[in-house]
Amino acid sequence: MNKFTYADVNSAEAAINELTFDNGTKLIAGGTNLLDLMKINVETPSRLVDINRLPYNKIEQLHDGGLRLGALVTNADTAYNPMVRSNYPLLSDAILAGASPQLRNMATNGGNLLQRTRCYYFYDTATPCNKRDPGSGCSAINGINRIHAILGHSDHCIATHPSDMAVALAALEAVVNVTGTSGDRRIEFEDLHRLPGDEPEKDTNLLSGDLITSIDLPAEGFAGNYKYLKVRDRASYAFALVSVAVGLKIDGGIIRQARIALGGVAHKPWRNNEAEGQLTGKPATKQNFQQTAMMILEGARGFEHNLFKVELARRAIVRALTEAIGKEQMQ
Numbered sequence: 493m494n495k496f497t498y499a500d501v502n503s504a505e506a507a508i509n510e511l512t513f514d515n516g517t518k519l520i521a522g523g524t525n526l527l528d529l530m531k532i533n534v535e536t537p538s539r540l541v542d543i544n545r546l547p548y549n550k551i552e553q554l555h556d557g558g559l560r561l562g563a564l565v566t567n568a569d570t571a572y573n574p575m576v577r578s579n580y581p582l583l584s585d586a587i588l589a590g591a592s593p594q595l596r597n598m599a600t601n602g603g604n605l606l607q608r609t610r611c612y613y614f615y616d617t618a619t620p621c622n623k624r625d626p627g628s629g630c631s632a633i634n635g636i637n638r639i640h641a642i643l644g645h646s647d648h649c650i651a652t653h654p655s656d657m658a659v660a661l662a663a664l665e666a667v668v669n670v671t672g673t674s675g676d677r678r679i680e681f682e683d684l685h686r687l688p689g690d691e692p693e694k695d696t697n698l699l700s701g702d703l704i705t706s707i708d709l710p711a712e713g714f715a716g717n718y719k720y721l722k723v724r725d726r727a728s729y730a731f732a733l734v735s736v737a738v739g740l741k742i743d744g745g746i747i748r749q750a751r752i753a754l755g756g757v758a759h760k761p762w763r764n765n766e767a768e769g770q771l772t773g774k775p776a777t778k779q780n781f782q783q784t785a786m787m788i789l790e791g792a793r794g795f796e797h798n799l800f801k802v803e804l805a806r807r808a809i810v811r812a813l814t815e816a817i818g819k820e821q822m823q
Contacts, residue, residue, distance in 0.1 A: 563602030649692030714739030
């Protein structure tokens with residue numbers, strides 16, 4: 493671990509000033525990912541700025557019926573919050589499917605969205621990795637790529653985004669509130685994270701000096717028909733091979749609205765609006781679910797060790813939709 497200086501701040505302005513003063517500065521809250529990366533010299537900040545004293549540690553009801561999640565609220569407090577549990581059980585289930593109780597007690601909502609990939613080669617500083625060292629190459633393409641992307645990848649990177657929480661937020665169409673040198677702004681969740689393209693070192697569309705302050709959930713939480721399905725190598729403390737977040741509105745056995753987001757398959761939570769739209773107005777049948785799954789996975793391409801993920805994802809989508817509907821509503 494390299495040497496670094498440390499400071500804490502009590503205002504967003506002070507945090508932004510720290511970020512813009514030195515491009516070697518990193519913000520720290522829970523530190524559950526950053527500290528691990530610092531220990532193995534993947535991240536080598538010259539300065540850490542503690543933001544835990546900033547006023548972003550509350551969950552509040554919004555006037556439009558939605559909910560605002562403070563960026564510094566822990567994952568555990570978010571998952572067990574009564575308003576989240578009752579109105580957004582999809583999000584609660586997704587958070588509780590991730591990490592371990594100890595990590596959820598420390599990790600923050602803002603930090604969860606900004607965590608880095610768990611690609612083996614990103615963590616191994618002895619191997620080329622375009623995400624860690626732009627222009628050096630992607631070792632995963634011809635390496636051990638069992639956990640890697642099947643959608644949206646590029647010749648420069650096939651890493652996946654590791655967050656469970658982000659998959660549910662994508663399905664819920666959350667909005668991320670940000671403040672920075674250019675003032676306050678709102679980012680639609682699907683625009684927060686990036687596909688790798690030819691700049692895989694950039695995980696998000698945040699600007700230099702940006703600070704996530706909160707996450708807004710819309711009034712519709714799909715509390716009646718939802719499912720978060722996580723397929724992984726072991727039952728706990730493992731990242732998803734494939735995960736599926738489903739939120740549905742059902743009326744008389746007919747699907748009136750569908751949201752489907754996938755995790756573990758791309759550089760960001762993956763949605764296909766066209767596939768969701770074609771399911772709208774149709775009866776809840778296995779055949780329709782299978783057609784939707786095929787549309788979502790159109791263009792999916794695996795590599796030597798993860799070819800199985802294409803079929804696994806297809807089956808996971810159908811299963812998640814089926815469980816979200818419930819057997820009593822299946823036609």
